[in-house]
Amino acid sequence: MIKDDHSSSISDAPPTLLEVRGATKRFAGVHALRGVDLEVRAGEVHCILGQNGAGKSTLIKMLAGVHQPDDGTIVWLGDEVAIPDPQAALSLGIATMYQELDVVEGLTVAENIFLGHEIERGGLTRRGEATRRARELLRRLGHASLSPNTEVGQLSAANQQIVSMARALSHDIKLIIMDEPSAVLDTEEVKNLFNVVRELTAEGIAVVYITHRLEEIRQIGDRITVLKDGRSMASGLSVKDTPTSDLIRLMTGRAVENVFPPAVPVPPDAPLVLEVEGLGLAGVFEDVSFAARAGEIIGLAGLVGSGRSEILETVFGARRATAGAVRVAGTELKRGSVPDAVRAGVGLSPEERKSQGLVLDEPVFVNVTLSSFERFAKAGFLDERSERATAREQAEALDLRPADPDRPAATLSGGNQQKILLARWLVHGTRVLLLDEPTRGVDVGARTEIYALIRRLAAAGNAVVIVSSEIEEVLGLADTVLVIADGRVLTTVPASDIDEHGVLDLVMKGTAA
Template sequence: MTESTAPETGTPSGATGNRKPTPNGTTPEPVDTSATETSAAEPTAAATTADGASVETGEAGTAAATTPPRKRAARSPRTTTSRARSTANPSNETPAPDAAGEPSASAEQPGSVSIPQARHAAPDEVDSAAPADVEDAPGDTVDGDEVGSAATPVQGGGGVVDDGAERPVVLRLTDVVKTFPGVRALDGVQLEVRAGEVHCLLGQNGAGKSTLIKVLSGAHQPDSGVVEWLGEQVRFANPQAANKAGIATIYQELDLVDDLSIGENAFLGHEPKVAGFVKRGTINRRTREILTRLGHGEIAPNRMVRTLPAAGKQVVSMARALSHEARLIIMDEPSAVLAHDEVENLFRIIRELTAQGIAVIYISHRLEEIREIGDRVTVLKDGRTTAASLPARTTPTRDLVSRMTGRSIEYVFPTRVNAPTEPEELLRVEGLGRAGEFDDISLTVGKGEIVGIAGLVGSGRSELLETIFGARQPEQGRIYVKGKALRPGAVGAAVRAGLGMAPEERKAQALLLGEPIYRNMTLSTFSKIAKFGFTDTGKEREEAMKVADQLELRPRDVRRPVRTLSGGNQQKVVVGRWLLGDTDLLLLDEPTRGVDVGARAELYQVIHALAAQGVGVLLVSSEVPEVLGLSDRVLVMREGRMVRHARAEELDEETVLDLVMAGSLMEGAPA
């Protein structure tokens, strides 16, 4: 991932003025940790290992259990046919290389992973904060007390715990603080992760998730607080130390070397050697064993990584983690670039890992994924823990959203009002096609109308938007804007005709990451702002500030490099660019991809406001609830063809999913 020049933003300690009320009129407060007992006593001695991990010994250092945890049975996958309305942005940082050196010897079979002998937490050591209106169910915690009998099996995303068995705590954070100049990124964070569980981490961009990952992975050291790993208080001096201790991190933008093989990537930095020579046969054999454990024994270890799809590269990253004998794997937005079937395979692999006792911290903005795979959820807001260890499957969505944003879920997905019934036509597409991408597409978009396109990745939806905008040359068909034929394959002609576009890959296609916000906002109107061919920086900043205020850009300082912004605010910059021009029709491709729930709600409000001003919107989204909730009309694409066109209220999520994934092709009427 690309290293950001500015730390993740948070709210200074004690800042509560901007919190918004929850549905019941109260303001979400940080989790109450007053009743939580810290298991680590004051350290009596400290030592630094050769790996760079500073281990503080005391009572906590001698509390490790000698009996391994009871083995758990893996839970069979649940099938979901719907997506939650709220989903989500990862940080842009590149992790340090893997540690150098030999893997430790083990008496276990090759490729096996020993289950950590961690201290078993006493029942009164964990105080889980749950919203007051969480429905009581077995396994729920309300005000720190578990609902239901301790002998009742607790089923979570990772597996099923044996009756009466308690998974040992492998990681505990108590009052962890991390500050940067002017920013308190972590402000007393609490976190507890147990062996063999999937512990989900929720929070808006800027909530502190990225900083927390870096603390756990050794890239940052906390200013204060306690980090306990396998029953001992530790401070990892660097990522290599965390790796050797058994903590591996898989970032969204994978740190793999495309020109090396799968096996070489899996053991990069700790290759088995004899007399200084790398044992490639051993690498391939051990890699195949690990891939088999992950359910992908068919993949050849000598295959080059560059030939793999995104899902395959994630498997390689997991294999690398297991090559370090990881006991905790942190996954940062692992599903962001995966198709639906690839996500199901990812979940299957995660279940395999947790069945072996490996803990997983799963970071995602997609609430439906957390329901599917998670055991417990911890929520961060402004660097604070606002809810700890909630049951992932039974905690109401409204409570998770309010803990993340301080707002009700109704605000997150607003109701469309005053939608036009017979709008004036802005765009007409007739019989548009490109070989191998889409064929015979016809549609219209009216003034002030929002038209959504639903379809899987590869259905031709993104290519269609790019063709309308002139970034691709159509092979057949015509495009009309306000009744006039648009010259195909010419972006300049499209912009002059009043079209604007926010592409799916905003960082690669729409933003100059090293340039300030104001320069990115004025790209499409630069010729109007410049004086005699020279830049007018003052005018650029003035115009950009108007849009920043209108879109509630955070922070408002338009002189900051755009790369320092969160995903949601970067998307606001892209949309704001077109607000400075005479844009009549806005094309939005995955407008909320990688955007947290709070920023997503703000983007929804922006889209509605633009439509209310008469701007036509044609949007593409992988999230069916988003398409149905935002749009006046919905077009469904499958395998490059338009298979359905209807008013949004005439469709439901199940129908659309059936059409895009498994339904038979139907004749699509022109829109």
């Protein structure tokens, strides 16, 4: 393991808050952690990097009291401690914000913030005091306009994330763990998040920050610990002194130089597969038009809330268009009909793949064949042997790891779950692939694989439409880019004719208009 000896030798370094020494954890004989070390200092932002399956989630759940180590020790403020449950973690001053939103719909913002430690007197909840304190926390997070009395289910994913953060801050904490906190935030909200993090660290609170976005580490991090295959490959590296190429090598075991595969020109005589003409959804977006030939990748670039995802959902029929038309191979699709779109060869990989795209408790083979059950039905019963064989073929073709068709989808990494969705539409015989945030929650190594797979699918004759919050991803994959703001297409341009600054400039001007 690599250690930043220079950093650890500085005499005026902040005091050590947390130490994890040789932490080991097994699940059903499989090592999730293999002797992991971690040191977190008061008032620092300590970033944890690693590919999916590296052990990050197991480590933070250990610190949160969800899992206990099989071997190794946890030292808190100089004393060896046990963290048998989440309440014990909070009692020590350790709060955790998970990537999967943990708010309770049906309860208000204030009720969610103080859930489990309600403000009471004489056995009665003091709603007024809870509302007042919730408002203070929201103001501290830069969201004073968010009402404590709003029902959480009515909020956007970004605002639900803010509620989750406010809940963590409602405790007397010394360390807050943030697991992919920017995943559902737009550019301005990420800036606000970083301001909050800086305020917390200025107060001496430590932040353990987990992200797949390496550029965020440069903006907010102090030191880095890198995990790979359940081991700590480097501990306490200085952010400012460690090149990105070194971080990628430590995470993946190899250098990743060409993230985006080279583009393959689309022949001008390639058949037109998808036509979207004057598409509109009242109050959300209007007059969206574009066309995609076989082998072409169209990218939709814009901020969260610009209408990007809603455009994909309307093309797919999950939302009923109020204007315009969608045609596949010249045939117009029925508005608001998912079955009609699927029959025509349109497939959607949604942004929230775990809740909207996958049946997590079901095995891989069921998820792969979910849209093609009629192919595997015999005398009214599904032929599971045939389903498994088909899923195994797709697993091998897409390099699904592990290539086990009986493994529950929930146990796979984000990158492999994305491959399951792609396999589903390939089995169905899709001609148009709609990909909403295809690499959200996917580590840097798996991203490269997903990018190569998308290119391969396009080269096989599919038309692909991509939505991504990362402008670099849209520009790196797409042949043609639509820049969108406030539900309007600002421009349609070849990806080679615009850069990230040009997209942002258009978006900011379009949003202000």
